[in-house]
Structure formats: structure tokens, C-alpha cells
Amino acid sequence: MSSVQRNEQELIKIEKLHELRSLGINPYPVSFDRTHHAAEILTSFIDEQPDALSSVRVAGRIMAIRKMGKASFCHIQDVSGRIQIYLKKDDLGEAYDLLRLYDIGDIVGVEGFVFRTRMGEISVHAREFTMLTKSITVIPVGKEEVNEDGTVTRYDAIADKEQRYRKRYLDLIANPDIKETFIKRSQIIRTMRSFFDERGWIEVETPILQPIYGGATARPFVTHHNALDVDLYLRIADELYLKRLIVGGFEGVYEISKNFRNEGMDKTHNPEFTALEIYVAYKDYIWMMEMVEELFNTIVLNACGSETVEFQGTEISFARPFAKKKMFDLFQEHTGLNLRGLSREELLTAAKSAHVDVDPAASAMKILDEIFSVKVQPHLIQPTFVMDYPVEMSPLAKAHQTEAGLVERFELFIMGKEVANAFSELNDPLDQRARLEDQAVIRAAGDDEAMVVDEDFLHAIDVGLPPTAGLGVGIDRLVMLLTNNDSIRDVLFFPQMRPEKAHLEGE
């Protein structure tokens, strides 16, 4: 019946499963009443008052078994950590012999009293133990050694990145420390939500399947709707929809959005990723900058418990205020050149003199971008707002109040990476139309990442978008920074992987 090839160890486990059943034991009962997590017991046990924990019920996965004849020790792992269980034949009688049907990887429930062993480990002395789930596969569990300083050394745990990403459930079992990252990720997002909710801005949901994609420059994923017989795009951003809601009269909306971009994958790019976007009416980018400072400061305090964070050996301070620099001042500072208002040809010359390699056919915008990323970006280690971008780089941002050719836009850089992008939103309908039509020209010239004209969006802007400040934050990159992970794959439970080749049977 089964087409799965079982190895020797799996066959033995299945045999044990059958034996449990034949003894009238259900290896998959429906529930277990638990009173304590492992960590609760470890922190609340007091040697002078053992009676306070004279009957506890714990549950978890068996991670180690040490049999010593008529007494045994095992470690079980629950969401909070590990705790040792002591099983003694004198106390368990016949049931003790069932232990031979229990293996590393099985999930068990234990009732007993808490005590401290001769070696000093707080443990549960079992009066009962119950199979809650018999595992029939071998899980790659590395042995653990608790060092004197309390750190844990793990031996031979699953290390192959491919397996860790493809079978994250095994990774979580064998390397439980990584749960920290994902718990922090959740705290970061929760902090954002409550920060916005407290200010009366509302969380909304906008389409993931979009007939026209927009709001960013990127290649989309295409899919097809059968009933309508039309192609739809997975969103690359939700910006244009959120602005429509501001047009409609909401004064603060945000969305934590899964976006999809059909581009390369590397340490900082996954085809699907999470972004926050928020739009607040009657505000501008200067106001937004202060809001971002406060938001990030709050997030870091909540998720990390401190205003400073260590990332790959560098201390990052989120103490307010953050540095604020104008883009062209930064060019001046790091290249010695004034690039303001230069033509494409002049920028090419400037790039050459700054020893930045650029494609000779690149647009002025791309040359500036290249010089910036090579000469400036690596210096932006501590949180730094970069302000006032050239208009060509920002087709959805409002023209600067006083600086011709610039827009009211900032990006926040940390550790040389962009983590936030914001502007005073462009709400001049004629200007917006002209800018998107410029994009269409660039697109027609072969740049398939330039924006597509979305007539309905333009119509919404015609109707009237109030003065509005908008912000986008790359959640994954922020989580990387705050959890000291240098690969996006380590902050996603299930990073995109090439599908494994199907087995060749039947061909």
C-alpha cells in the first residue's frame, strides 16, 4: 500500500506503534491536560519548598533518553525549553517496561513531582507517563551539553542549510534557539500594529491579485483567472490601493503586506516578502520622519529590551534623534563632487572620476543610484535618514517645496541597507499623470521595471488626494537587523527553494 521506502529504524518504530496498539494503548490520544511549561518549572522551583510543585503535568517531545536499568532519565522539549524527567521502576511498576516502546522524537505527557537531582538538575519525577504521539521517523536530534556558563553546545544537530530550510519543522525541533528569531519577528509586527492602532490608523486589506501592478519598480508574477479569462498580477506593492482609500476619506491606513517580485534571490531578496505601508492624511515627510524615529525606537525597545542592538559585531543605536542627511550633501561628503543638476553625460564623467563602474548606456537616475550605493550607502551604518531625492527616481513623490528637481522623500538606512522609504505623496493630478507617462516612455524604451500607467489610480488622484505622508518598511530586513541574522532565509520560516525533483518512478 505504502509507496514510501522505510529504513530499518522507521520499520522498528512502526513495529513499536503496532505493539502499543495491541496492548490497548492509543498512541495518538486527543488531548492532554498540562499544568506547566518546562521553563515555568525551572524558574519557579524552590529547593526549600518542593511541595509547591508536588504535582505537575508537562508535555513535550522526547529529545534524549538515558536508560540505567530500573531507572531512566529523559529530556522532553516543549515550546519553552527542555526539562528532565526521572522514571523509576519502583514508582511506575509494570508501566516502566513500556519505556522500551518510547523513542527520541515521540511526544509524551508526564505527571509527577518536581525535585532536584544529586547532580543539581531540576527534574520531574514521573508518577505517570503517556504516549501522546508516536513518531515513526528518525529525527535528527543533536546531543546537548550545558556548559558551566549556561550556554548550550549542540553536537551533530541538523546543519545542512538545504534541509533546514526545506524541512523547517525538523530545524525547529533540532535547533530550538531559532525560535527566538521568529518570536521577535512576531513582537516587531505586533508592536507596529499597536503603535498604529493607538493613533487611530486602521489596518486594511487590499488586493493581492491586481489587474495592473504598481507602486514600485519591479517585475511581477503573472497568474490567470479562469472565470474572467484575464491575467492578473501578484502585487509588487499595495501603495496605489492604500492611496485610493485616503482619497475615499480614511485619514490613516496601513497594511502589512506580502508582496511578490519576480526577480533574483539572494541573502536579502526572497520572491515573496513582507512590507509595511502606511499613509496618513494632512502630514508630510518631515512629520513622517519623526514618526519613524518613534516607531523604530518603540519596536527596538519592545522586541530587544534596549535602545541598542548588536548586528554582526556592530553596535547599532536607535536612540533618538537619528542622523538626517540630504542626498546631495552625502554625495559631496563621500565623493567630493557636487552632483546636483548634472546631465547624464556629466554624471558619467563624475562616476568615472569617483571610480564607480557604470554601464555607459545607463540613465542619469541609474548612474546616481550606482554612485550612491557604492560610495555612500556603505557608510550609513547607524540609522540615517537620507532626504530629498531627484524627481526622476521617485514618480510617486511630491515635488520639493523649495528645491527644484527634488522630491520630498527620505529613506532610512541602517548597516548600509535601506529599511524604510517615505515621501510626501504626490497629489497634484497633472504632475502625477505626467510622471507616470514618463515611466511609460521609459518602459517602452525597454526598461520592463518602469511603472505601468494605472488609469484608475490617476482618476483617484484627479478626485483629490489630501496632503498625505506615506511610508514603506521592509519587515524582513528590519527583522534581520534586530535578530542579528544576515540572511533573509533565516527570518522566514519557509524561504523559497527550487522544488526538489520529483522521483523518477513511473517514467
Add this chain to the structure above:
RNA sequence: GAUCCCGUAGCUCAGCUGGUAGAGCAUUUGACUUUUAAUCAAAGGGCCUUGGGUUCGAGUCCCAACGGGAUCACCA
């Protein structure tokens, strides 16, 4: 897309200039009633990623494919 590295037992890894496949953990059996990377004794477990080639002989050398990693390029 380019370059380099990797793919051997359930896991972590050895395997030299080609000569019938190794260890630790895990598993099985036995001993052991406070151990903790438990210990001690014995045993079982392999399509060496796949497909070609060179060779009397390939885990090992060559080519290709597949999967992964790293760096670079592209991309916010």
C-alpha cells in the same frame, strides 16, 4: 547569469597518488535504581545525488545534469 565549493548510513563527518565502504551519535540486544554529550559489551544498517566516460578496476579522475552554499552581477 558568472565563478568557486559541497552532495558518502537517520544525523555530523572521515575516506591520501584509483584496489571489495569507515567513525561518533542514533537503532537493536545485554548489563546498570540520581544520570546528563551517561557508561560498558556486542550486533544490524550504504544505488557513495543522477547519467555518461577513462580504466583490468571509480566514492576517489574527466564530462554533463540535478540540488545546495558562498562570492559577484542584476534587482530595492
